Amino acid sequence: MNTHEIPALQVDDLTVAYRERPVLWDVDLRVPQGVLMAVVGPNGAGKTTLLKSVMGLVKPLAGRIQIHDRPAREQRRITAYVPQRNSVDWDFPTSVLDLVLMGTYGALGWFRRPGEAERERARGALRRVGLEDLEGRQISQLSGGQQQRAFLARALVQEAQIHFMDEPFQGVDATTERTIVELLKELRAAGKTVIVVHHDLQTVADYFDWVTLLNVRLIASGPVAEVFDEERLRLTYGGRLAFAATGGGSVAAQPVFGRLAPDEERKGS
Amino acid sequence: MQAHLEILAIAAVIAVACALPGTLLVLRRMALLSDAISHSILLGIVLAFFAQGGLDSPLVILGAAASGVLMVVLVEFLVRSRLVREDAAIGLVFPVLFSIAVILVSRHTGSIHLDVDAVLLGELAFAPFDRLEAGGADLGPRGLWIGTGILALNLAFLGLCYKELKLSTFDAGLAAVLGFMPGVLHYGLLSLVSLTCVGAFDAVGSILVVALMIAPPATARLLTERLGLLFALSAALAVAGALLGYGLAVFLDLNIAGSMATVLGLFFALTWLAAPREGWLARRALRRAQTRRLAGDLLVIHLLQHEGSPTERREARVIHMQEHLGWSPEFARGVLADALEEGHVTRMDGLLHLKPEGRQRAEKALVHI
Ligand SMILES: Nc1ncnc2c1ncn2[C@@H]1O[C@H](COP(=O)(O)OP(=O)(O)OP(=O)(O)O)[C@@H](O)[C@H]1O
Ligand SMILES: [Mg+2]
Numbered sequence: 295m296n297t298h299e300i301p302a303l304q305v306d307d308l309t310v311a312y313r314e315r316p317v318l319w320d321v322d323l324r325v326p327q328g329v330l331m332a333v334v335g336p337n338g339a340g341k342t343t344l345l346k347s348v349m350g351l352v353k354p355l356a357g358r359i360q361i362h363d364r365p366a367r368e369q370r371r372i373t374a375y376v377p378q379r380n381s382v383d384w385d386f387p388t389s390v391l392d393l394v395l396m397g398t399y400g401a402l403g404w405f406r407r408p409g410e411a412e413r414e415r416a417r418g419a420l421r422r423v424g425l426e427d428l429e430g431r432q433i434s435q436l437s438g439g440q441q442q443r444a445f446l447a448r449a450l451v452q453e454a455q456i457h458f459m460d461e462p463f464q465g466v467d468a469t470t471e472r473t474i475v476e477l478l479k480e481l482r483a484a485g486k487t488v489i490v491v492h493h494d495l496q497t498v499a500d501y502f503d504w505v506t507l508l509n510v511r512l513i514a515s516g517p518v519a520e521v522f523d524e525e526r527l528r529l530t531y532g533g534r535l536a537f538a539a540t541g542g543g544s545v546a547a548q549p550v551f552g553r554l555a556p557d558e559e560r561k562g563s
Numbered sequence: 564m565q566a567h568l569e570i571l572a573i574a575a576v577i578a579v580a581c582a583l584p585g586t587l588l589v590l591r592r593m594a595l596l597s598d599a600i601s602h603s604i605l606l607g608i609v610l611a612f613f614a615q616g617g618l619d620s621p622l623v624i625l626g627a628a629a630s631g632v633l634m635v636v637l638v639e640f641l642v643r644s645r646l647v648r649e650d651a652a653i654g655l656v657f658p659v660l661f662s663i664a665v666i667l668v669s670r671h672t673g674s675i676h677l678d679v680d681a682v683l684l685g686e687l688a689f690a691p692f693d694r695l696e697a698g699g700a701d702l703g704p705r706g707l708w709i710g711t712g713i714l715a716l717n718l719a720f721l722g723l724c725y726k727e728l729k730l731s732t733f734d735a736g737l738a739a740v741l742g743f744m745p746g747v748l749h750y751g752l753l754s755l756v757s758l759t760c761v762g763a764f765d766a767v768g769s770i771l772v773v774a775l776m777i778a779p780p781a782t783a784r785l786l787t788e789r790l791g792l793l794f795a796l797s798a799a800l801a802v803a804g805a806l807l808g809y810g811l812a813v814f815l816d817l818n819i820a821g822s823m824a825t826v827l828g829l830f831f832a833l834t835w836l837a838a839p840r841e842g843w844l845a846r847r848a849l850r851r852a853q854t855r856r857l858a859g860d861l862l863v864i865h866l867l868q869h870e871g872s873p874t875e876r877r878e879a880r881v882i883h884m885q886e887h888l889g890w891s892p893e894f895a896r897g898v899l900a901d902a903l904e905e906g907h908v909t910r911m912d913g914l915l916h917l918k919p920e921g922r923q924r925a926e927k928a929l930v931h932i
Contacts, residue, residue, distance in 0.1 A: 349740050370740060377736055386590065386733045387788045396730050400741035405723055432788040 300363045302327040302456050302487035303348065308357030310343050316355070317343050321512045325489065327362075327455075330482040331504035332492040332518075336531050339509045341491045342378065345458045349375045361456060371400065374454035376445050378461055384433055384441060391429040393444050394419055397451035412451075419447035422480075424473055439470035446477060456487040463494065475501050498522060566691040567813070569704050573690050574809055574823070576710035577763045578775050578801035583717045584756050585776030586797045589784065590732050595650065596635065596753065597776045599657035601760040601769040603634035605664035608761065613671075624709075624761050631757025632750070634660055684820045685768030687809075706766040713762040720755055721794070724748065729790060767820050774824035775801050782831045785838040804830055858898045861888065863907055863925035866917045879914045 305323040309316050318340040325331055333341050346352045348359055350367050361369040374397070394416040395408045402408060408416075420426045423443040428436070436444060442462055449457055463471050478501070481488050492498065498505055498518060505522050507513035507530040514521040514529075588594050607630030611623040634656050641652040690706040702708070721728065731738035731745035738745040756776070763772045783796035808823030815822075836843050862884065869878040877883065885895045899915075902908045907921030917925070 346736075349736070351736055351739060370742060373740075375737065375740055377734070381736065382734045387784070387790050387793055388729070388733065389789070392729075392790075393733075396734070396737065399726055399730055399743070402726075404727065404743070407726055434788065 300327065301325055301360075302329070302362060303489065304358075304360045304363075305344075305348070306358045306360075308344070308347060308359065309355045310340070310347055310352060310357075311355050312352075317510060318347070318354075319511050321357070321508070323506060323512060323515055325487065325504065325506075325515070327487050328482060328485050329504040330478055330488045330490070330502050331506060332490055332498050332502040333506045333508055334492055334495065334498060334530065335508040335513075339530075341508055342460055344508065345375065345460055345489075345491065348458060349373070369456075372455040374449040374452040374457045376449045376457070376459040376462060379438065379441055379445060379464060381460075384436070386433065388433055389429065390420070390425060390431050390433060390436065390444050391416055393433050394429075394447045394451055397448040400452060415451050416447070419450040420444075422450060422477065423447045439466040442466050443470065443473065446474065450477075454486070457481060457489065459488070459490045461491050461493060463492065495527070569691040569707065570687055570819075571806060571809060573704060573706045573710055573766055574687065574805040575802045576707065576714050577767055578779075578805040579798045580710060580714035580717050580759055581763055581772055581775035582779045582797040582801035583721055583794060584752060584759055586780040586783070586794050587721075587728060587732060587752055588756065589777060589780040590793075594777045594781075595653055596638075597756060597760075598773050599634055599638070599653045600631040600753070600757050601764070601772045602661040603657045604628060604631045604757060604760050604764065605769070606630045606660045606667075608764065609664045609667045613667075624758070627761045628754065628757040630660065631760060632754050635750075635753045684818055685764065685766050685771060687766050687819045690766050709762045710766070713759050717755055717759065720751065724751075728752070767823075771820040771824050774827045775805070778824075778827035778831050779804065782827075782834045785834050785841040800830055801827070855894075855898060855901065858890070858894070859901050859905075859907070860924065860928040862898055862902055862915075863917060863921045864928055866908065866915055867922060867925040867929075870917060876914065879916070881910065881913055881915060884915075 301324045303323065303325040305321055308318055308321040308323075310318040317338075321344065333344065335341055343352060347354050347357075348361075348366055350370075359366040361373060366373070391413065395412055397419070398408050398412040398415065402412070417426065417429060420429055423446050425440060425443050425447060428440065433441070433444065442464075446459075446462065449459070462474055466474070478488050478490065482503075490502070492502070499522065502518055504516065505518045506515040507521065507526055509530045509532070514526045585594075585597060588597050604627055607627030610630075611627045614626075615623050637656045638649065638652045641647050641655065642649050647655065687706075691704050693705045695702040695705045695708050727738070727743045727748060730741070731743055731748045735745040738748075759776075760769070760772050763775070767775070779797040779800040780793065782800055783793050787793050787796055804827040805823050808826040809819060811817065811826065812819040812822035834842065837845075839845060865884075865888070866879060869875045872878075878887075881899065884890065884899070885892055888895070890898070899908075902921065903910065905920070906918060907924055908915050908917055910916075
């Protein structure tokens with residue numbers, strides 16, 4: 295059997311509920327290896343929850359999650375996770391290099407400290423995200439885009455086969471966004487699978503080759519060219535979309551009403 | 564003299580033993596838990612007195628520490644119910660445990676050699692009289708042995724799990740993903756905090772335990788942004804506060820624990836005021852400099868916009884700056900003095916004129932607005 299027929303990620307019947315109401319309902323997902331996939335859906339759709347379930351950070355009510363054909367919890371060594379940037383305290387007293395070194399802790403295991411070899415790898419990762427000049431800087435003094443790139447560098451040193459990233463483009467400027475996209479494409483070119491929660495529908499077709507549309511239930515998942523269309527987006531966002539035809543016949547859509555800005559939504563919930 | 568030295572040694576050892584786990588508590592925003600734990604252990608201590616007549620065996624010390632952990636478990640149980648928030652849960656649980664202990668003490672004053680003053684403030688002055696003996700030989704004050712044992716435990720925990728503690732404090736999610744069991748570390752840390760409270764309690768009382776755990780790291784946090792240095796500085800500040808506090812207490816005949824806690828508080832207050840970068844004075848100076856710089860920009864922009872216009876004679880008057888820009892006379896004088904000194908404007912017959920450098924500055928500032 296060709297290794298590429300083993301899915302990078304396979305999710306069966308995943309149901310997650312924080313309280314009574316499920317936030318993910320019977321989700322089945324099969325993601326082939328070597329794709330760059332966007333996970334798209336409105337606020338509260340359960341995108342973060344999906345990632346956290348895969349990483350074992352929330353306990354599902356039901357379902358099975360496999361990475362490269364084995365239970366996800368046995369595959370931590372080959373999975374890397376970039377959480378939403380605001381999930382950590384950026385005032386924590388540590389340097390950029392130290393933050394990136396945290397990505398090497400998994401391979402080191404308990405009690406062993408990172409040494410020069412790990413520091414070299416961390417520096418390599420910082421070069422790849424263009425932060426090599428800031429390695430000694432305190433993380434509290436980074437801009438939002440630099441924080442995001444430091445987070446990415448931390449994932450890079452894990453040398454994972456499959457990467458999960460929660461909104462890596464949130465609050466970064468256009469230059470940083472391009473840097474990150476280049477990096478994601480590099481990862482794909484190196485045969486890695488990259489799964490990214492993404493909010494900007496305009497850029498899905500540009501950046502990604504695979505897409506999952508999610509709103510509590512799975513709406514669709516597959517190659518962007520096949521499943522990323524008006525009808526399925528309407529299903530995902532519940533008709534709250536304005537569509538603009540673009541030259542190439544592809545869809546450019548932006549949810550317009552009925553959806554709060556992400557920050558307002560969070561405050562409310 | 565011997566007694567003084569022994570007290571100082573006990574105080575220094577306990578200071579470091581408290582400051583190290585305290586640093587982690589402050590970083591994890593769990594400072595309030597130290598207060599709660601240090602009160603909750605009283606219940607364990609009182610029960611230990613009933614069972615054994617004193618805090619003599621390590622087993623009893625562990626048992627007493629368990630009541631601190633029990634408090635944490637109860638708090639998390641309440642928080643998980645989602646009906647109360649953490650701060651309220653802490654405020655609910657520890658007074659109950661503490662009050663039960665106080666009631667027990669007051670009902671059995673005859674059989675318990677404990678009073679509430681001693682609980683809160685400790686009896687460091689008497690520590691040298693409580694000796695540890697083995698086979699008739701004097702091994703030194705018991706407090707020193709207990710303190711050293713607890714310090715060794717804390718050092719071992721921190722030294723062994725430094726990277727694990729760092730990661731789980733900064734990003735518990737990643738710690739869990741990488742298999743470092745942040746929950747186990749969390750309880751490990753809080754168990755050690757309880758144990759430290761029990762061990763330190765006899766000598767220094769619960770108020771000073773909290774002061775030693777929280778004040779030094781909170782102070783050090785204003786002085787450094789490096790984790791290793793933060794631990795070292797916290798320990799050093801705790802020792803300095805304990806020693807200085809003791810000296811003060813002897814000199815002025817004060818309660819020892821109270822004097823130490825006050826000195827630690829003063830350390831914080833001074834640092835808060837005068838720390839080089841994070842201190843209030845430094846920040847205020849920085850803010851003022853920025854405001855004045857901005858006002859300087861505004862001045863040259865204002866002059867540039869009215870340059871050569873019919874209103875120039877009115878707009879460029881020095882007095883006008885005060886009236887129209889709403890600046891206080893002394894602030895306006897300061898801004899003007901800066902601009903004159905930097906060679907950006909000149910003054911002629913009560914009117915301000917831009918010099919080429921000033922024009923450049925105005926144009927540059929406009930671009931950045
Ligand atoms: N820890 C939690 N406890 C209770 N409910 C939660 C928790 N985390 C998320 N939820 C709820 O689960 C639902 C899905 O949340 P999730 O964070 O997965 O959405 P999302 O798709 O990532 O949204 P966003 O685009 O805003 O990041 C939301 O309704 C949210 O309120
Ligand atoms: Mg999310």
